[in-house]
Amino acid sequence: MPPSRTEDPALWRVRDELLRLDPTGARTAVAIREAFDQAYDGQRTGRWDYSQLHKTEKTHLGTLVEIWLQREFKFADGEDLDYRISGQDVDAKWSRDLYAWEIPPEMYSRGDQIAMVLWANEYSIRWSMGLIRISERVLLPEGKQRDRKRRLNDAGGDSILWIHRSRPMIENTLIHLPDGLMNEISDASSGQKAVNLLFSRVQGHLINRSAILTAAQQVDSAKRVRDARKALARDGVVIFGHYDPHPKMARDLGLPAPTLGRFISARLAEYEVGDSEPFTVIANRRWRLARPDEEVGEAPPLPTQGNE
Known part of the structure; x- marks a missing residue:
């Protein structure tokens, strides 16, 4: 004792x-x-x-x-x-x-x-x-x-x-990726495509800045995230960061809230009357997490983060 x-x-x-x-x-x-x-x-x-x-x-x-x-x-x-x-x-x-x-x-x-x-x-x-x-x-x-x-x-x-x-622990995102996904990320033709793939395939989980730097093999993780937001928006995917109101929006949807140096991605669909899922308000409209096989439109624009 x-x-x-x-x-x-x-x-x-x-x-x-x-x-x-x-x-x-x-x-x-x-x-x-x-x-x-x-x-x-x-x-x-x-x-x-x-x-x-x-x-x-x-x-x-x-x-x-x-x-x-x-x-x-x-x-x-x-x-x-x-x-x-x-x-x-x-x-x-x-x-x-x-x-x-x-x-x-x-x-x-x-x-x-x-x-x-x-x-x-x-x-x-x-x-x-x-x-x-x-x-x-x-x-x-x-x-x-x-x-x-x-x-x-x-x-x-x-x-x-x-x-x-x-x-x-604060999770090491890359260690716990599904089998084969890290190889796909490593084999991407550019650092930006590697980061896009990371946020596209690892939705609903917090991703550390260090994971982004490792995937991109480049210095500016903030720019990689901004460019990933633009690239993935057409697939209905948003990337929440740690500046307000992003953490609140993530919590509204039932997702972990990003803290300093962490991000989380999710595919969204517009909320309709009668939907049972939780929702958040983005750009004056209600949004919820998309269902697995649901077709969605372009993601809503998120409030800017930091010095964006």
């Missing part, structure tokens, strides 16, 4: 501060997503999957997560460890496998230090964050590794004070 607030008040103060900064885990989820996407560097490499990374890049992913967390939360540097939170030195430990964190000697040989343990998996679309006070009691014996890193034993796993556990 993790220590109680009375048994380890310093650990709980760190926990309280992290929850104050990010009560829902949304900010941490963004930092983790940014770290993965930076490692893939899809705009230049075309990569979108953890399995495509080299061994050194996989090792570096943990460092990127630490950097993005510090960037997001403005943690002060620790005196001996990564961060200073609520007056305590805290070391961030990352692993792609739950409970497989590697604890270096400086965490167990200089007094009992606090570790922030983090885990995320692109395929299960889950992540977790917790705190643990490192001591001999929670560690496996030293092995033969030259770096003397050790892992948690069963007592260590049970001692984690979880802050966010098994929370949903």
Whole structure:
């Protein structure tokens, strides 16, 4: 069991501060997503999957997560460890496998230090964050590794004070595409056609800016989205972004609402009296999601986004 607030008040103060900064885990989820996407560097490499990374890049992913967390939360540097939170030195430990964190000697040989343990998996679309006070009691014996890193034993796993556990990741759109679709996107004759295909075939799901950059292999994702809107309008497809009133329109239709850097496409049909589906108002007319085999006309023009 993790220590109680009375048994380890310093650990709980760190926990309280992290929850104050990010009560829902949304900010941490963004930092983790940014770290993965930076490692893939899809705009230049075309990569979108953890399995495509080299061994050194996989090792570096943990460092990127630490950097993005510090960037997001403005943690002060620790005196001996990564961060200073609520007056305590805290070391961030990352692993792609739950409970497989590697604890270096400086965490167990200089007094009992606090570790922030983090885990995320692109395929299960889950992540977790917790705190643990490192001591001999929670560690496996030293092995033969030259770096003397050790892992948690069963007592260590049970001692984690979880802050966010098994929370949903911001989904990597490209990993979860239907079989063969990513090959079609990669084989498109231009970056714009690749983005058009992505929004045409992946409707009703949030699509990240990084997925657009990877599909297009070009810099300006905003222009790619604007041009995709024009190209797909003739097929009745709209692309909602994160600026108002687009998120409200998506919610009206029963779709996930786009947040910063995310988009969602949908094929629309004009709403008629007697229709049972939810609707939204665009250009002073009512629109609903089109039925699977329904013939539709041109999509309505959406309110402009940002600097459009």
